[in-house]
Amino acid sequence: MTAPAAPQRAGAAIDLDRQLREIVESIRVFMDAERCTLFQYDESRQELWSKIFSGPRIEEIRVALGEGIAGFVMKTGEWVRIDDAAQDPRFQARFDRQSGFVTRSVLCVPLVNVQGTRIGVVQVINKRSGSFSERDAELLAALNAQAAIAIENGHLYERLRVARAKEVSLARQLQLKHGELQDAFRRLEETNSELRSAVEVAHRLRLAAGAGALLLFAVLIGLSWRRAGPETNRPGARGGARVVEVAPAALEVVVPMVGKLEPLDLATVVSPLTGAVRRLAFRYGESVEAGRALLELDTSQVEVEERTARAAVIRAAQRVRELEQWDSSSEVSDARRNLSRADLELQAARRSFAEVGALFEKGIVRREENEAARDGLAKSELDHRSVEEQLTSVIEKGSAENRQIAAMELENARVQFEKVESRRQQAAVIAPASGVVLLPGSRGVGGAALEEGARVEQGQPLLAVGNLATLGVVCSADEVDVARVRLGQAARVRTEAFAGRTLAGAVRSVSAQATAARAGGATGFEVVVALEDVPAEALSGFRLGLSATAEVVVYARPDALMVPIEAVRNDERGDWVEVVGGDGRTARREVRLGETTVDAVEVVSGLAAGDRVAVPVG
Secondary structure, X not given: OOOOOOOHHHHHHHHHHHHHHHHHHHHHHHHOEEEEEEEEEEOOOOEXXXXXXXXXXXXXXXXXXXXXHHHHHHHHOOOEEEOOXXXXXXXXXXXXXXXXXXXXXXXXXXXXXXXXXXXXXXXXXEEOOOOOOHHHHHHHHHHHHHHHHHHHHHHHHHHHHHHHHHHHHHHHHHHHHHHHHXXXXXXXXXXXXXXXXXXXXXXXXXHOHHHHHHHHHHHHHHHHHHHOOOHHHOOOOOOOEEEEEOOEEEEEEEEEEEEEEEEOOEEEEEOOOOEEEXXXXXXXXXXXXXXXEEEEEOOHHHHHHHHHHHHHHHHHHHHHHHHHOHHHOHHHHHHHHHHHHHHHHHHHHHHHHHHHHHHHHOOOOOHHHHHHHHHHHHHHHHHHHHHHHHHHHHHHOOOHHHHHHHHHHHHHHHHXXXXXXXXXHOOEEEOOOOEEEEOOEEOOEEOOOOOOOOEEOOOOEEEEEEOOOOEEEEEEEOHHHHOOOOOOOEEEEEOHHHOOOEEEEEEEEEOOOOEOOOOOOOOEEXXXXXXXXXXXXXXXXXXXXOEEEEEEEEEEEEEEEEEEHHHOEEEOOEEEEEEEOOOOOEEEEEXXXXXXXXXXXXXXXXXXXXXXXXEEOO
């Protein structure tokens, strides 16, 4: 026997430890510190532990969550920067006493993974030049990312190794069960053969009643001898081992899914207006050609809207014409006449005030009359200014800006009228494309069926037309299978609709959100497989919603190295096989496994074509 190679698991652990030691030493040098320690968090025990450190060596360190400076940082997530550790109540001197090391200054920062979860802390001790600064804390937090990635990768590798070991063990158990079922089937076949022989013998006994006793005795002796035949002659009675030569073979791993045939491209038809369904001219599931009339809507309400829109156009046009001739409009003429009247009244008030003033100076009239004349003049002047402002305001109504606004309002009214008129003309709904008529909703499922007389609202989905040239299978995959399905992966589709033919397809979409589970069902993810080049004759028996089976090829390798499952063994050191040399001697060889089938497993590395492996039997 040759010496076994180093186990994968131990090698991986050594590589991780070495990588972390290099990172810790780099941090110590960069931070100009005497010592650096990386603590990892053990969630099951609520403890921090470390065997990754630089500087003087001590045994493995373990501290409880919340204990000491490292435990405090892990529990709170806060940075701790201390210039004199002995004066801080969180500092534990027992580690210094054990190692003979003297801690003066401390900088401790949490170790955070990409999900934002604290997975440990990094602590640097005794800055050689001065004290740790806030800038040092920021740099240490940034440097921690590399250590966090290394730890997460190590944990991920360990989980994958355990999962692979479980998968191989399960495959081995399935193989054993498969062998037991085959042995049981062979025994059942033997029993059936014996029963058939017994029936034939009984038939001959009835024909030869004269020699019945003697013949029956001979038959019973023969049956007893056959039942008690040598055990070693039976199939399956084996022992020792057999040798299998490793040779390249095609390997294909598929994810089978069951779904329904649906057209993948849909043209949804919405109601162009609000009203009742006057007439239906189709049946759901019926094939229609593009441009065919499908239904007719009642236009009573839209006709009212059309008349209202037409009246708005007329009023807007009148307003535009009025503003174009605004200077000669009656409103402007009235304002000018009012100004002329105010001019005359103002002139009369001025003459009256002048005449009364002259008489007042001569003492002919009293002061009250003179003041009344002055007040009348002031009132006339105010009225005149008011009429002037009114004329200016009236003339402003016919400005260029107001004429532009009126023109835009006219254009809006015309557009609204054309929209309403177009909706009335669309009362006869036609098929937008050739295909099959479906209920409205996602792929024709979930909407309500139309009936004559039913009222619909504008914009309401009425039906959908599915294009049969783009058929596909809408499947549901569970959480395990959907993780292996990718866009563009090849698939094979089988259904009774295609007379047993297998059609090629490809994964068109994979839902990023799980569908709600029905009562008693499991949550799944929608996977759509598009069919490629469906022949016309295959559509002769097609019906919407027919069940179909889609096999998505998630892994294919033409030259995979496969060995029987029972040839692979697993222990705490990893997966291995026994390789048979030219002299017939066997040696252990570590292997890395790939995909697993019912009775074989792929060997990714560790074996080459032509190698011979021992397979235990019996």
